[in-house]
Amino acid sequence: MTLLFLLLSTIHPAESLIAEDPAVAPVSADSPVASERSDRAHAFSESDIVAAQQFGQTLSIGEWLGPMAPLALSPFFGITLLSGLSLSGSHWISPDNALLSQSSPLHSHAVFWTFLVLTLMTSLPRLTKVSKPFAQAMDQIESWSGITTLLIMRVIVVTTQQEPPEMDGLLSAGMGTMTLDAVLMIAAVVNFIVIRTVRCFFEILIWLTPFPTVDAVFEFCNKSLCAGLMLLYAWSPIAALVVNLGMFGVCLTVFVWIRRREVFYRTILLGLFARVFLKRRRKDYLVVFPSQACLPFPGRTRCLLERTQDGWQITQVRWLLPARTLTVPEETGKPVVACGMITNSLVFPGFPEVRWDFCQQYNHDADNVAAEFGFVISEATVERDHDPRQLKAELA
Known part of the structure; x- marks a missing residue:
């Protein structure tokens, strides 16, 4: 019905189609035939008209x-x-x-x-x-x-x-x-x-x-x-x-899950080349990614790690939504940083089950970064020979 009305209404309105039908003889307004035609004229409701217009789009x-x-x-x-x-x-x-x-x-x-x-x-x-x-x-x-x-x-x-x-x-x-x-x-x-x-x-x-x-x-x-x-x-x-x-x-x-990991991979890989070709001035925060879900952050969420007077603050900046923050007090101990094949990772003593990975862009200035953010560099992990199988674990 809607499609037929759309095709016909491009030539005449619904009322004129009924009034000008040559197969129907004129009748008085009080006759039953006129009443039936009136019902047919109003059979197309406003919803039918809107549906017809939407079909045209x-x-x-x-x-x-x-x-x-x-x-x-x-x-x-x-x-x-x-x-x-x-x-x-x-x-x-x-x-x-x-x-x-x-x-x-x-x-x-x-x-x-x-x-x-x-x-x-x-x-x-x-x-x-x-x-x-x-x-x-x-x-x-x-x-x-x-x-x-x-x-x-x-x-x-x-x-x-x-x-x-x-x-x-x-x-x-x-x-x-x-x-x-x-x-x-x-x-x-x-x-x-x-x-x-x-x-x-x-x-x-x-x-x-x-x-x-x-x-x-x-x-x-x-x-x-x-x-x-x-x-x-x-x-x-x-x-x-x-x-x-x-x-x-x-x-x-799968968009949300993939989006988090796509940002993580891109940040880590481009950081490797930025360390060699694009040595920028270090900022007052580090971009870190939790290896697994850590309330209030899902796994591999892009977060900003900042040093505060009382410890550290991790923030997830969200578009059009309030930021999520996690405060780590200094009493829990200094985080330990380990150098991997393509990522650096830090672990807070307060919750050692979560690894916070970040890129190696500032590895040439690792001592100053550790002093500024209050990290402890694990010498054993920096000097050891890397196992190629570790790459899978770092990018998991």
Whole structure:
């Protein structure tokens, strides 16, 4: 009923459709036939009208959220594919897709070649373990550049449409009204971040494996999956949206756990190279990660360790939420620091079952760091020969 009403209401209102039906002869207002027609005219409730309008927005939602999964896998490569598909003008591409139309900002040779060069610059370093640190450093730039570019594209496409959307306000709150476009942009950013975080986690795990060709194989599979999903999007945005929602649901179930470990791995590994190539001035805190859950912190949560007059304070800074803090009094004893293969770890005598790991960026100045934070360096662990099997324990 809703779909039929949507199709008919684009030509005539519901009342005029009944009044102008040639198959029905005019009748008086008091007759039973007129009463029946009146009931039919009001059969479409406000909820039916709203549902019809929302159904009309389905295609635009598919056009916008459909490519988020391949863009999260490889932002620059995904935009290159979108631009190439727009320029190709193939007959099998969905003709109603605003992002792939000739009026789209992506329909430009300059956009295509620019993002193709950026794709090569960010993809080639991922093929080897030696150049992988540079690729990891550029990964954040690529991520935010890609999503920012798509948001700008969305604004341009919306503002250049001839007809404004039927539903200006989708959500109303005490502070104002949120439009459908704003909701779609927020959904796109959340979708992008969740899927890309999971991909980055597996990329770091691949980097840590001792097999040199695995990095190139992973990058090839990543680009192939991105291309396949983008071709599906060009053929049917709705089908791509369904696949994207499936990937988003799977990634969302493990997002929190993976996000904590992805930040931990990235901090530890980049700290190794920062110790050699980027010797920054030491800050008044250390970034530490608990090896297991330690109230109020989950395992591998990014925390800040600071020295206080009465001991030490560990803080978890949370976005839009109050910070979590743990105070360790000095009476419990000074924490003991041990140097591992790629991490340093400290243990407080008050709760020795928890190991707090931090990067080795300041190992060249270890004595001053220990004096400033009140640590005790375990000489035995620093001088011993490292067992390669310890790497697994440090990154667990």
